[in-house]
Amino acid sequence: MNRKMIDSRTKQILFAVVQSYISNPEPVGSRFVSKKYNFGCSPATIRNVMSDLEDLGLLAQPHTSAGRIPTDKGYRMYVDMLQSSEPQQNDFDVDMDFFAAYTNKLEAMKNDMSGMFSEVTNTLSSMSNYIGLALPPKPDRTTFNRIDLLKYRGDQIVAILVTDEGVIKNRIIASGSNLEQKDLNRISDYLNTEYGGYTIDEIRDILIYRIKKEKALWDNLISSAIKICEQALSFSDEDMFVSGFYDVVNLPDFSDISRIKDIARAIKEKHLILKLMNELSNTEGVHVMIGSENPIEELRKLSIVTSTYKEGDRKIGIVALIGPTRMNYTGAIYMVENIARCISRTFER
Amino acid sequence: MNRKMIDSRTKQILFAVVQSYISNPEPVGSRFVSKKYNFGCSPATIRNVMSDLEDLGLLAQPHTSAGRIPTDKGYRMYVDMLQSSEPQQNDFDVDMDFFAAYTNKLEAMKNDMSGMFSEVTNTLSSMSNYIGLALPPKPDRTTFNRIDLLKYRGDQIVAILVTDEGVIKNRIIASGSNLEQKDLNRISDYLNTEYGGYTIDEIRDILIYRIKKEKALWDNLISSAIKICEQALSFSDEDMFVSGFYDVVNLPDFSDISRIKDIARAIKEKHLILKLMNELSNTEGVHVMIGSENPIEELRKLSIVTSTYKEGDRKIGIVALIGPTRMNYTGAIYMVENIARCISRTFER
DNA sequence: TATTAGCACTCTAACACCCCGAGTGCTAAT
DNA sequence: ATTAGCACTCGGGGTGTTAGAGTGCTAATA
Structure with missing residues (x-):
């Protein structure tokens, strides 16, 4: 047997061992493989091959006198074989x-x-x-499309956040001051032109930066806007x-x-x-x-x-x-x- | 010892056994109780008492030569003692x-x-x-206070459900037809006068009834209202x-x-x-x-x-x-x- | 009458031991 | 290259033994 290349039969035997072990969690022995799958060779031959597979680190023995079970590396090869071959028939009863x-x-x-x-x-x-x-x-990684603010009762506002995937979240927030719907429209217009296209993560960063640097410069409305935006974007990351x-x-x-x-x-x-x-x-x-x-x-x-x-x-x-x-x-x-x-x-x- | 009444020392011993077992999941023996807690009596006495407690079904032995562990009934008496006595010092480090x-x-x-x-x-x-x-x-068991409907974009509507406990849920629903805000106001007025004060469970029943019986009678707006209400109330019960x-x-x-x-x-x-x-x-x-x-x-x-x-x-x-x-x-x-x-x-x- | 010391008894957990069977690795024959 | 045969290894299950903990009972005590 070559150093690197694993011949086809060896691969098939690995495949058989893995599949058997998956369907029944018992170490699988050479006799079993030779009987159940038809490789046209005796247990002794299988034993030799399995021994090789063990040397390659694809199979392992729980203890000396037990059959083999796959190692992670063995599963890896099995999965690679699965994925390179054509779609397997699925074991679940869903079509x-x-x-x-x-x-x-x-x-x-x-x-x-x-x-x-x-x-x-x-x-x-x-x-x-x-x-x-x-x-x-x-939300963090999606692009902010637009935010809509609807006046609700008292100082409460319904904020509806829309991203490219559609509506992500709507929540009710308290604005603190009593704003009219037309103020809200101005605020959302401001937010939408200012921030549209950024990801929400980026917006958060920008907000933090602005709040620090320019706090004093803003008029009341913008300050409300920022406040609202902050609240509206504060999702749990759970x-x-x-x-x-x-x-x-x-x-x-x-x-x-x-x-x-x-x-x-x-x-x-x-x-x-x-x-x-x-x-x-x-x-x-x-x-x-x-x-x-x-x-x-x-x-x-x-x-x-x-x-x-x-x-x-x-x-x-x-x-x-x-x-x-x-x-x-x-x-x-x-x-x-x-x-x-x-x-x-x-x-x- | 009386049939029904358990004397105070017996109770205390039960208490000790339960508490010991709770803090350390090992069957507790007579020697241990006599040593650790000071009842001023020997293991033999404790043994007799514990035997009585076993007859009463408050303690049990995992096997003959083991200590006692509390039965459910024993825990019950323990908890009753806890609750009748004054607040215990809590074992968690929160004040x-x-x-x-x-x-x-x-x-x-x-x-x-x-x-x-x-x-x-x-x-x-x-x-x-x-x-x-x-x-x-x-929501099922809380009283419906009012529902507010706000027009959003296209045929979408923000429904805000308010109960006596406050805002329970707001969700975006598609109305199917393009309604103006004043229509929405009429709808919500209708819903609020019609259903205010009922529990949401009751409303659901009423809705189902009405949908069956009077379907043909309603005008378009009311039909929309019912549809919206249904959608807004369909919470998961999970x-x-x-x-x-x-x-x-x-x-x-x-x-x-x-x-x-x-x-x-x-x-x-x-x-x-x-x-x-x-x-x-x-x-x-x-x-x-x-x-x-x-x-x-x-x-x-x-x-x-x-x-x-x-x-x-x-x-x-x-x-x-x-x-x-x-x-x-x-x-x-x-x-x-x-x-x-x-x-x-x-x-x- | 309630309590206690003393003692025989019981039961489990831990350990040692043995044996069976499954499965291997190796060797010699094909 | 494959195979049959065989000696070997190891884990699991069953048995036997022992140490220790804890009991229940009895007779003595306060």
Whole structure:
């Protein structure tokens, strides 16, 4: 056998081992492989090959007299094989009709982002039994299109923030002073010409800068405008949707209490995952991170499958599944990919 | 010893056993009680008393040669003793100043109910290491005060729903037809005179009835009004806030995997807990349910401490802590009670 | 009559031990 | 290059033993 190149049969045996282990979490032995899959060779041969695979760091033995289980590197090769070959038949009982219907369902929820995305994570997790994640279009990174201010009762104002993705948020704020609708119109005109096109992050920076430097210069109206804008833009950054923790504890992979603690900690440290998701939201299509490949310490024993969704050509958010490294990658990829596609379609209309 | 009446020393010994077990989850033996607490009697005497307590069903032995642990009934008596005696010194390092400051913090979030209540559950859970729950003022059960409709762009309308507790929700809806602001005013006037004072639940019923019976009779405007009202009132009923699952798995009480599964299932079945909370939201002040006292199968091994919060005299919602039956009741009661008080104060202003 | 000391008894957790079976690695034959 | 055969290894499950903690009971005591 060559140093670098792995011959086709070897690859297939790796594939078989991984697939067997995924469907049944028992170390897989040579006899089993030789019997179950038809490679036309005896257990002894398989043994040799598996031994090679172990040397390559693709398989490992829990202990001497046990079968092999895949290493993270082994899963990696398996996933790469999956993705280079043609679409696998999915293991979940959802077909394309489901996703078509689902797109319509999401479409109907378009006005309620948070409802829509909690629906998405619920579906992801309940169909897969893994943990579903979703990042809605982040205001920070979207372009401010316009803000509208409507007078409400007393000194209260309804601020409606519109970005390129549509209405993001509306909230009621107290202006402090009693402004007329025409004042509000002047304020929003000012804000829209001044800030239109910037991302919300940038606007925040500008605001902070201005407040420091030029405070004294402004007239009352502008000062109100800034104040209102500040209030209207102050979103919580905790905008990540997670669900499915409660199913995942039933997976055999989490029969060990310490694994559950790991996963609990990982989810609790939302900001870490958030950061990772943000980094990944530049990637195109489906992306898989396996165990130790993961930059986040807390996720080193888990795998994460992500896919960005888009509006037109712009990637505006991301959905994901988190599960054990012994994950049904075929199914997870299929789900994540198609759900992301549903969301994209929703934004297109 | 009398049949029914338990003498004071016996009670105190029960108290000691429970408290010891709560602070350290080991069956407590007679020698230990006699040494640690000063009852001025020997282990043998304690043993007799503990044996009596076991006959009364207040203590139990995991096995013959182990110490005693409290039964649910034992915890019940303990909690009753707690509540009849004067306020215990709390075990958490929060004093009244904390709650005063906390009230202000909540005050500032009053415009953002969901933010406020997720803040509440986070605080509850992180300070106690149990699971924090909160039920915001339920729209269904609150009285509809008025609805305001503001024209926004195109056929879109901002609907602002006001109840006796203040602004509950504002959402953007599409009217379908292009209405002027004065039409909207007529619609909202109609809705307000027609439905003001009813609870939202009742309104929903009325709407359904009317839609069936009188559909043909209405003019266009009223039909729009109903349509809008329907849309505006269609809240998700998933309005319960939960947090702290991730800390609770670290408690020694959940070192057993099956216990974790129990608790995971309990939380997943939100509607059950929701129902319980609804039932409890008529109770006055703090309420404790211990293990088997619980009507919900899934919670039979857990305890729940609840407290309603009020606006004036009306109880409008509830907060709670869920933990193991071996719970720090003193601390949990203290936290729940005071947090509920903070919320009440917030609504008063 | 309530309390206590003393003692026999019970039960668990921990450890040692053994054996079975599954699965391997190696070697020699094909 | 493949294979059959065989010795070897290791974990899991069952058994036996022991130490220690805690009890219940009895008889003595205040």
